[in-house]
Amino acid sequence: MSDTYTPPKVWTWETESGGQFANINRPISGATHDKALPAGKHPFQLYSLATPNGVKVTVMFEELLAAGISDAEYDAWLIRIGEGDQFSSGFVEVNPNSKIPALLDRTTTPPTRVFESGAILLHLAEKFDAFLTKDPAQRPEMLSWLFWQMGSAPYLGGGFGHFYAYAPEKWQYPIDRFSMEVKRQLDVLDKRLAETRYLAGDDYTIADIANWAWYGQLALGRLYEAGEFLSVHEYENVIRWAKEIDARPAVQRGRMVNRTFGDPKYQLHERHDAGDFDTKTQDKIAPEDS
Numbered sequence: 001m002s003d004t005y006t007p008p009k010v011w012t013w014e015t016e017s018g019g020q021f022a023n024i025n026r027p028i029s030g031a032t033h034d035k036a037l038p039a040g041k042h043p044f045q046l047y048s049l050a051t052p053n054g055v056k057v058t059v060m061f062e063e064l065l066a067a068g069i070s071d072a073e074y075d076a077w078l079i080r081i082g083e084g085d086q087f088s089s090g091f092v093e094v095n096p097n098s099k100i101p102a103l104l105d106r107t108t109t110p111p112t113r114v115f116e117s118g119a120i121l122l123h124l125a126e127k128f129d130a131f132l133t134k135d136p137a138q139r140p141e142m143l144s145w146l147f148w149q150m151g152s153a154p155y156l157g158g159g160f161g162h163f164y165a166y167a168p169e170k171w172q173y174p175i176d177r178f179s180m181e182v183k184r185q186l187d188v189l190d191k192r193l194a195e196t197r198y199l200a201g202d203d204y205t206i207a208d209i210a211n212w213a214w215y216g217q218l219a220l221g222r223l224y225e226a227g228e229f230l231s232v233h234e235y236e237n238v239i240r241w242a243k244e245i246d247a248r249p250a251v252q253r254g255r256m257v258n259r260t261f262g263d264p265k266y267q268l269h270e271r272h273d274a275g276d277f278d279t280k281t282q283d284k285i286a287p288e289d290s
């Protein structure tokens with residue numbers, strides 16, 4: 001970098017900060033407009049987008065349904081974060097942090113709001129006693145890897161992803177700094193997965209669902225087009241694990257839900273019934289110009 005930034009004594013908000021998400025980033029919380037959220041017929045109402053954090057939850061729902069838990073039926077409503085849907089009054093009521101995903105559990109009276117993807121995974125897993133390790137002694141390991149992901153992924157997304165893919169200019173220092181950290185994280189996962197089939201041991205759990213959405217998809221070349229840059233081929237155990245999970249039909253369905261980008265055949269903008277995955281219905285929901 002040729003120029004050095006000298007921070008002012010007091011930081012002030014400059015609304016035109018540049019970058020792909022400049023129009024939705026702001027230093028204050030709360031609603032910007034009044035708009036109620038839609039609601040469907042199912043017990044669970046999910047408001048989301050198929051970012052890695054959103055994919056965690058739709059994969060979880062599809063896994064629950066694939067396991068025969070019909071009480072986990074859900075409606076998945078699209079939240080277009082680039083258009084500011086997350087700042088509507090209805091969304092802020094479900095998630096005061098204005099981030100996807102947000103869940104309304106209507107099996108309780110009054111309905112229970114759940115926000116933060118890890119909290120949603122844990123809420124559903126405990127509610128249905130599913131995708132928790134069968135060995136009680138491994139529960140702390142499962143929770144450790146779940147919360148490891150919640151603490152680590154911001155360095156992958158908001159750190160590496162931002163400066164590598166979305167920042168208005170390419171600066172070497174932040175790209176080097178966050179590339180180093182992401183590779184360290186991949187090494188942490190790779191060493192663990194050299195010891196066990198899944199992160200908590202022999203059981204496929206919410207820890208795998210959470211981590212796969214970020215690090216599994218990174219290893220498969222789906223995040224930021226950065227696979228070659230980060231030499232993800234070096235992490236053979238992560239790739240083995242990522243491919244095994246990717247082959248699960250519920251995972252394949254879950255990563256399609258609320259997806260508005262990429263190949264239209266992998267998009268399902270909203271999901272209200274299992275039949276929405278049929279090609280004819282999907283084509284109506286995912287138009288060719290998406």
